[in-house]
Amino acid sequence: MKLSSVVVGWGLGAALVVVGAGACASRQRGGEQESRPSESLAAYYPLAVGNRWTYRVNGRVDKTVDVEVLKEEGGYFHDNQGGQLAVDGFGVRDRKRYLLRGPLAEGSQWTNVVSVSSTERYRILQSGVPCEAPAGSFEHCVRVEARNRVDATTTLVNALTFAEGVGLVRVEVSAEKSNGERMPQTWLELASFKLQDQGR
Template sequence: MKLSSVVCGLLLGVAGLGWSGCANNAEVVEEKPPDAAKLSEYYPLAVGNTWTYALDGRTDRQEQVKILKQEEGFFHDNKNGQLMVDSFGIRDEKRYLLRAPLEPGRTWTNVVSVSSTERYEILHVGIPCQVPAGSFQNCVQVEARNRVDAKATLINTFTFAPGVGLVRIQMEVEHDGRRIPQTRLELTSYQVNPGQG
């Protein structure tokens, strides 16, 4: 499975890593739309917003994501990523990264191919998160899983901070029930305007 274009571009650019497929579309579910303004707090989108990440805690391996333009509802960044907030969640052009309601246990899926599906779950809401850019409260942590074969599953854990955006990405491979760390990206600095809301 491929991460969101923003995240995937960041990981591919920094670590040469990424998911093995590409989602065809985000799941569409009939439900009452949540408060989009609250969702937008977890990924402030505006032209000029910038996030800088360190790879595996190394200050000499950093990558910057900057929003360059807004077009057809999507905010485009310098890593060929596209993000938007709609009435159901934060999404790229193919999948939802975060969906309401923001509560532990909330799940959704994105179809990757006939034989592969991304499965997302909100693990924690309202937790603290400490990264080099600072200490953030009321964060939301989401786990994305994609089974590779009978023994291996790719796992990404995303942590979103309100008013900031994505502050941590942890990639792991679960093999025979054991998680093996692959890479970690942590926010070292950021400059955001509230933008869309």
């Protein structure tokens, strides 16, 4: 299976469109505001026309991918990379798979059957944890692992990190052999972003 069918083939739409607005929820405690993660899936992958993200590929400043949400049509938000995303009552999805589903708790799992011969298995590794990228530090993030068996000896593993109020901040793709050895394939990290609703 080619890498493009996993990252770029997701349309950079399943794997890369980070469309976002949304603020963290807060609660009162002893007269002070205490920040806490939102339980809203849309907060971790909100969708809005005009939002734009730039990703570094493999950490290189000179190799970037720009993603911009161009329009909303048929219930999906379309980006300039061919991706189509929506948020429904179950989670954040493209036309074939859920990238993020609730509950947003460590250990939550789901499965996407994307074709007769391809089944993707997802699991939340961490939730409500801080994360970093060149674009900044983010307080409430969710880390998801997606696994798709390529053949008898190799499984493709995608590690996706979503930040609340921002969207997808990191994608790490590796090939895992049957003995557990992982070979990095590629990775992307958020270098900058401009969200229409937040004026960033």
